[in-house]
Amino acid sequence: MNHIIDVNNLSKSFGSNTVLIDLSFKIEEGSVVGILGANGAGKTTLLQCLIGMLKSDVGDITILGDKCPNFSVNTKHNIGYVGQEADLLNWMKVNQIIDYTKQFYNHWNDDMVEQLLEDWDLSKQQKISKLSVGQRQKLAIILAVAPQPKILILDEPVASLDPTTRRKFIKTLIDMNLDNGQTILFSTHITSDLERVAAEVLLLKQGRCFFQGDIDDLKEQVVRLHISSKRPIDAQLPITGILTADINGQHASITVKNVKDINIDQLAEEIDADITIESLSLEDIFVELHS
Ligand SMILES: Nc1ncnc2c1ncn2[C@@H]1O[C@H](COP(=O)(O)OP(=O)(O)OP(=O)(O)O)[C@@H](O)[C@H]1O
Numbered sequence: 001m002n003h004i005i006d007v008n009n010l011s012k013s014f015g016s017n018t019v020l021i022d023l024s025f026k027i028e029e030g031s032v033v034g035i036l037g038a039n040g041a042g043k044t045t046l047l048q049c050l051i052g053m054l055k056s057d058v059g060d061i062t063i064l065g066d067k068c069p070n071f072s073v074n075t076k077h078n079i080g081y082v083g084q085e086a087d088l089l090n091w092m093k094v095n096q097i098i099d100y101t102k103q104f105y106n107h108w109n110d111d112m113v114e115q116l117l118e119d120w121d122l123s124k125q126q127k128i129s130k131l132s133v134g135q136r137q138k139l140a141i142i143l144a145v146a147p148q149p150k151i152l153i154l155d156e157p158v159a160s161l162d163p164t165t166r167r168k169f170i171k172t173l174i175d176m177n178l179d180n181g182q183t184i185l186f187s188t189h190i191t192s193d194l195e196r197v198a199a200e201v202l203l204l205k206q207g208r209c210f211f212q213g214d215i216d217d218l219k220e221q222v223v224r225l226h227i228s229s230k231r232p233i234d235a236q237l238p239i240t241g242i243l244t245a246d247i248n249g250q251h252a253s254i255t256v257k258n259v260k261d262i263n264i265d266q267l268a269e270e271i272d273a274d275i276t277i278e279s280l281s282l283e284d285i286f287v288e289l290h291s
Pocket residue numbers: 014017019037038039040041042043044045046
């Protein structure tokens with residue numbers, strides 16, 4: 001299997017604030033991965049450590065075979081990064097920054113630039129200093145995707161885009177992935193976007209990777225059990241991996257981390273109850289994890 005990004009035992013603290021704890025994960029070439037986590041979960045920190053903008057305390061990161069931060073010129077050319085705040089040269093016009101940035105790259109997809117400018121209603125003659133936050137974000141994304149890097153790393157790319165543009169943007173991402181096999185890593189809070197892309201998810205919780213894999217696999221693992229018994233349900237249920245529990249007399253709703261670890265028939269017999277399994281949306285899972 002070809003891993004384009006390989007992270008081993010990554011930890012990062014700011015003073016006494018431990019943000020990332022012993023993170024290890026691999027990303028396959030051509031995958032689209034959404035990094036999901038609450039505010040302050042460490043998404044930006046992780047993305048910045050990956051590209052060497054931040055120095056990790058422990059652990060190592062390999063991208064395209066190069067150890068971070070010693071990336072070859074070729075690897076640097078193949079990483080497109082857009083941070084939360086689009087860092088643009090304010091005194092230029094849109095067409096000027098496009099021409100300027102183009103000079104740094106061997107590959108530049110002019111057709112894609114024209115198409116995205118049109119799709120995202122950006123005028124070439126607009127001054128960058130006069131662009132709205134969302135327009136700046138769009139321009140930064142265009143500059144990052146035009147060289148067609150093998151890896152695109154986007155920190156909350158859709159945060160300042162309106163819903164229509166967000167959908168268009170997500171479609172553009174999928175097309176880029178389908179057409180060019182680009183590996184795309186993006187952080188987001190918007191679970192519906194992740195479901196729309198049918199991306200893999202890397203779920204960060206309290207500095208650790210709670211889950212990495214397909215959203216469908218996550219949904220198969222994290223479910224809510226509805227328990228009904230003829231007698232009051234004991235608060236100490238013999239269930240492993242409980243995330244949240246709401247026990248009310250003879251009824252209980254229990255959200256569990258991995259239903260595959262539980263023998264439901266055996267449990268039903270043991271506590272003399274009927275048990276039904278409810279599937280959860282990604283948003284429900286996110287909320288359950290953080291309640
Ligand atoms: N340069 C820094 N110096 C000190 N602390 C920092 C720095 N950058 C981030 N932090 C802290 O690290 C933690 C993680 O922040 P980070 O921005 O990575 O989270 P995030 O998941 O991207 O959050 P959000 O969703 O709000 O953007 C926070 O507690 C933040 O205060």
